[in-house]
Amino acid sequence: MAKLRDESGFADADAFYAKLVEAHRDLDDAASAKLNAKLVLLLANHIGDIDVVDEALAAAGRPVR
Amino acid sequence: MGFVYPQYEFRPSADSAAAQPVRHAVVVIGAGPVGLATAIDLAQSGRRVVLLDDDTSVSHGSRGLCYAKRTLEIFDRLGCAAPIVAKGVTWQVGKVFHGPKQIYAFDLLPEGGHRFPAFVNLQQYWLEKFLVDRALSLPNLDLRFASRVSALEPHADHVGLDVETPAGKYRIEAEWVVACDGARSPARKMLGLDFKGRVFEDRFLIADVRMQAEFPTERWFWFEPPFHEGESTLLHKQPDDLWRIDFQLGANADPQTEKEPARVIPRVQAMLGPDVAFELEWVSVYTFQCRRLERLRHGRVLFAGDAAHQVSPFGARGANSGVQDADNLVWKLCAVLDGHAPAALLDSYDAERGAAADENIGHSTRATDFITPKNAAARLFRDAVLELAPHHAFARRLVNSGRLSQATHYSASPLSTPDIDVFKGGPAPGSPALDAxxxxxxxxxxxxxxxxxxxxxxxxxxxxxxxxxxxxxxxxxxxxxxxxxxxxxxxxxxxxxxxxxxxxxxxxxxxxxxxxxxxxxxxxxxx
The missing domain is CATH 3.40.30.120 (Glutaredoxin)
Known part of the structure; x- marks a missing residue:
């Protein structure tokens, strides 16, 4: 049973994307990686559903074709 | 007052002069905390028991340190909790630091109304001495020092054992053998049993330091402290003005060099500050493994403690789980010896304590992976958790400096009868009693x-x-x-x-x- 939301969750998806990229603009690779790690932890905890996390891990790790 | 190592006397057993090997109901191999607990429990339950140990004193060095509430409750049932609690250092608060800053504190026993504290710290030699005192007071307990088992021969209805002593070798037989002979278990090797699991490469340095210090009686754990660049450090208080400091050294440290006082003293001095006077009491460099026997019962030989399963020290799950093995096993052995239960009851020892071993190994492995991240990504997430922890409660829950030993719940035990009535709390079948x-x-x-x-x-x-x-x-x-x-x-x-x-x-x-x-x-x- 798919629990991971697939359709857009944001009213303004472009604004979300811009914000994400903007947050990384002045960061070097290490700082950027740290920001992403913290973001993953904060958001995963907010979701708080291991099935959703499992599906997201599988989707994120799926090889590109 | 410091510790004086007792010297126990080797006394030749009448068994060595018998024409035929003498058959005993139970022989326990190894007089460490687990073997002593096993033999004491058997003897105070009215059984005769032979306990064989290859040494004539107690543990060399402080080694095992933290004894958990459930273990203290077991020692109380075994009639020896009082001196352990009186001598030991009682604690329940742990603090976790990242760099110079405290990020988190936890209280392991926040509610009152319990007889025993969350933890007592006590050097293993003190613990063993108190257990030997108790063992020697039990007439049914035949404790034989300087008696090394050199052969173990399983048969359908008994096990043959060769015992090497300063006065020569003799043979005895046992209906049941409990092997509590430690992580390097000769008994396990004599039966040719595999001991499988994960080997961790990081080396750790234990320094037991004698000093008058003002630290509170709490467990303090540092990730990347300013005094020990890039690695972790753990501090515990012990009785007799002794402090246990455990430094992570990394995978490339040389165990011989790192043991030299010339290397150890500057590390300790950097931690304590230049003005603190201290003496080194005991130093050891170790690595560890998380592994277990696939089965804890092999016919008439039952394995308990480190002989059966081995964990990292983070979480105090070694000696605690071993004593809980003994607690689980002895009544089952007694029931089988008395004819109240079929020998198959002993398979539930494997089911229950095997599940406990898996749980302990799981916690121990996760703590170790958090403390010593295995690649750049793992370190990145670890550091992210540590940076979030001061500001976010959920991240404090992810900080893992060792999940401290608690009694295992046997949720899938074949011995439990599931609830029919509705309980809104209380210990469920398969859970240990709660004190009040x-x-x-x-x-x-x-x-x-x-x-x-x-x-x-x-x-x-x-x-x-x-x-x-x-x-x-x-x-x-x-x-x-x-x-x-x-x-x-x-x-x-x-x-x-x-x-x-x-x-x-x-x-x-x-x-x-x-x-x-x-x-x-x-x-x-x-x-």
Whole structure:
């Protein structure tokens, strides 16, 4: 049973994307990686559903074709 | 006052002069904490037991350190908790630092109304000395020092053992053998058994330091402290002005060099500051492994403690789980020896304590992976957690400097009878008893006489012709109401406990037939 939301969750998806990229603009690779790690932890905890996390891990790790 | 190592005397056994090998009911190999607990429990349950140890003193160096509440409750049942608690350092608060800053503190026993503290720190040599004192006071316990088992021969109805002593070798036989001979277990090797699991490469340095210091009696853990660049450090207080400092050294450290006082002293000085005077009492460099025997029972040989399973030190799960193995095993052996239970009951030792070993290895492995991240991504997430922890409660829950030992719940035990009545709290079948203060003493004192039916209410039910003790708690016995609360009990509620104080069945209203069947199940008659 798919629990991971697939359709857009944001009213303004472009604004979300811009914000994400903007947050990384002045960061070097290490700082950027740290920001992403913290973001993953904060958001995963907010979701708080291991099935959703499992599906997201599988989707994120799926090889590109 | 410091510790003086006792020297126990080798005394030749009459067995060595017997024409035929003497057959014993139970022989326990290894007089460490686990073997001693096993032999004491057997002897105070009225069985004769032979305990063989290859040494003539107690543990060299402080080694095992933290004894958990459940273990102290077991030692109390074994009649030796008082000196352990009196000598030990009681603690329940842990603090976690990242760099110079505290990021998190935890309290392992935030509620009152428990006889024993969350933890007591005590050097292993003190613990073993107190256990040997208790063992030597039991006439049924035949403790043979300087007696090394050099051969183990399993047969269908017994096990043959060769015992090497300063006065020569002799052979004995045992109906049952309990091997508590430690992580390097010669017994395990003699039976050719695999010991599988994960090897961790990071080296750690233990320094036991004698000093007068102002640190509080808490467990302090540092990730990347300013005094020990990039690695972790753990500080524990012990009795006799001794402090245990555990430095992570990384995978490339040389164990010989790192043991040199010239290397150790500057590390300790950097931590304590230039003005603190201290002496090194004991130094050891170690690596560790998380591994276990696939099965804890091999016919008539049962493995317990480090001989059966090995964990990292983070979480104090070594000696604690070993003593809990003994607690689980001994009543089952007694029931089989007395003919109250089939030998198959001993397979439940493997089921229950095997599950406990998996749980302990799981916690220990996760803590180790957090403390020593295995690649750049793991380190990135670890550091992210540490940076979030001061500001976000959820991240504090992810910080893992060792999940400290708690009693295992045997949730899938074949010996438990599932609830039929609705309980909104209290220990479920397969869970250990919870202590509570009563008007006269403590609840766990009622559960020291083998199988016990604990009945809440004014009148205790009767259970004729079953070897089950009956204990009753009336409302007047429980002025603080904590026993009733902790067991979700009303008048009429009954709990049936196994001799190791685990719940096998509970009912809101006494029913002799249900108790009879739960007792049969707990004795392995349905396995």
């Amino acid at each position: 203060p009563l008007k006269d003493g403590w609840l766990l004192d009622l559960l020291k006489g083998g199988f016990t039916l604990l009945a809440f209410g004014e009148t205790a039910p009767e259970l004729p012709d079953l070897p089950i003790a009956i204990a009753a708690i009336s409302e007047a016995d429980d002025p603080q109401r904590l026993a009733h609360q902790r067991y979700d009990a009303a008048p009429g509620t009954v709990y049936l406990f196994r001799p190791d104080q685990y719940v096998c069945c509970r009912l809101k209203r006494f029913d002799a037939t249900a108790i009879r069947s739960a007792y049969a199940r707990a004795c392995g008659k349905e396995m």
